[in-house]
Amino acid sequence: MANVCESCKTLERYEYWNEIPSEKQKFFKVMLGNFEHQLRIPRKFIKCFKGDLSSSCTLRGQSGHVWRVEIVETEEDVLFSDGWGNFVRDNGLMMGYFLVFCYAGDSSFEVSIFDTTGCEVEGSHFATNMNLSSRTCRSLLHYENGQSKGKSKVDEMTESKDRKERASTQEGFTSPMLYKKRGSSQGAQSKKFYISQRRKVTEKEKQCASNRAIKYKKHKSLRDNMIEIIMLPTHVYHGFHLTVPKEWAVEHMLPESHEGILRVPRVEKSWKVGCRWTPSQCQIIRGWSTFVLDNNLEERDVCVFELVQKGDSCIKRNPIFHVHIFRVVREVVPLTVSRRLV
Structure with missing residues (x-):
């Protein structure tokens, strides 16, 4: 191993924690002991980390789904607490599993999961946070494949x-x-999946897109008919399924599987999509990938769905949505198509 003098080691530590963006900083944990209920964040990370951690955070799995977890502080440690058990259960974590946490800004971590073979857990790319019975299969593929x-x-x-x-x-x-x-x-x-060629975006640009979407909703008198959804990798790069929050879907969408029509203001084309219900949520599946690719949607772009015609199953009338797109980066760069074996 190359020798590094003590003064340079000190300088390296300073540069890492103070000059390198917090969004690139990581830590790992091995699942040992009573990991099912709480997990201690490394003390060095808490001591040196310069980013903002609130009393709660979000953990984003490789499937794109998000778990909200409370952060509690004891006399000696800072722990993932309430909500951590849901993440453990939904991702099937077991003794000896190895997790890498990468800070993603806004009190959010992206989590990669590896098993005792040293390989990434395949199921972590298909884990869901749906509120299902413990006896129900929790893989997204269970529903995507019927x-x-x-x-x-x-x-x-x-x-x-x-x-x-x-x-x-x-x-x-x-x-x-x-x-x-x-x-x-x-x-x-x-099976096709897509790779972004967009330049790296900043946290400020991501927040700006969200703020523009929220501001647009506030200026509309019928804002209850609107919902904003931040695009995730499973929405726009692979998988291509969009989950509509259940509370909003119950009120504004048909209670059974149905078709809907998406329109983008000032664009002549319209897109027909298939909407289906799982036991706990409504998803837009069929036709969604065509809408994504035709409109060059990317991760962290924000779509505001505005219901302009309510569906009616009795007269076979499909709901119509205007989709207002707020991009993180205004310059559109086509995605690169790739393939993976399935």
């Missing part, structure tokens, strides 16, 4: 694998991996 009714995607994958193995045997191959390596569409399928 497993709650009818044949599940796992069943379909199993049947597909069986078909492939039978086909490979008939063609003289004994291993399904050999069949997969032939490189045709009969092997692993790929």
Whole structure:
């Protein structure tokens, strides 16, 4: 290991905690002991951190969902307390798991979860904060793939694998991996996701977009018909499902799965989307990705949904929303499409 003199070590510590933006500062914790109910934030982090931590914070998982957690201070420590148990349960944390917390500003942390193999937990990208029974499957894929009714995607994958193995045997191959390596569409399928090419945005720009959206709502007389939603990665880069807060959806949207129409002011085109209810929330799924890509939405852009025509299932009238877009960065840079194996 390269030698570093004591004076430079002191200077490094100062530069890290005082000059490097707090949004780049991280700490990790290993799940040990009574981690299910409370988690101690490292004392050095609390002592040296120059950012603002309020009495509550938000933890954003890799799925894009957010958990609100209270922060309490004892004589010796600062702890994640009320709400932490929900994060543990929803993400299936177990003894020995390794969590990396990256401060994201506004008393918010982005959390990456690794298991005892040293690899990231796959399920952390599909964890949800929905208020579900402990016996209910908590993966977003359970609802996205319609497993709650009818044949599940796992069943379909199993049947597909069986078909492939039978086909490979008939063609003289004994291993399904050999069949997969032939490189045709009969092997692993790929699913699109998108990568932002936008320049790095500042916390001030993010807050400015939110403020403009809130200000716009305040100037409207029928502001109860409006709701602002901050775009998350699962809204605009992958997954492409938008959750509408339940309280607002119950009051302003049809109580059963239905179609809706999205329009952007001063744009002639309109977009038809599918709205569906899960046991605890309403989501916009089908058609949402087309709306996102056509309008170049990105993470932390704010969309204000204004209900201009209430739906009526009796006369088969779809609700119509005007979507007012408040961008973090005014310059539009097209996303880059990529693929991952599924």
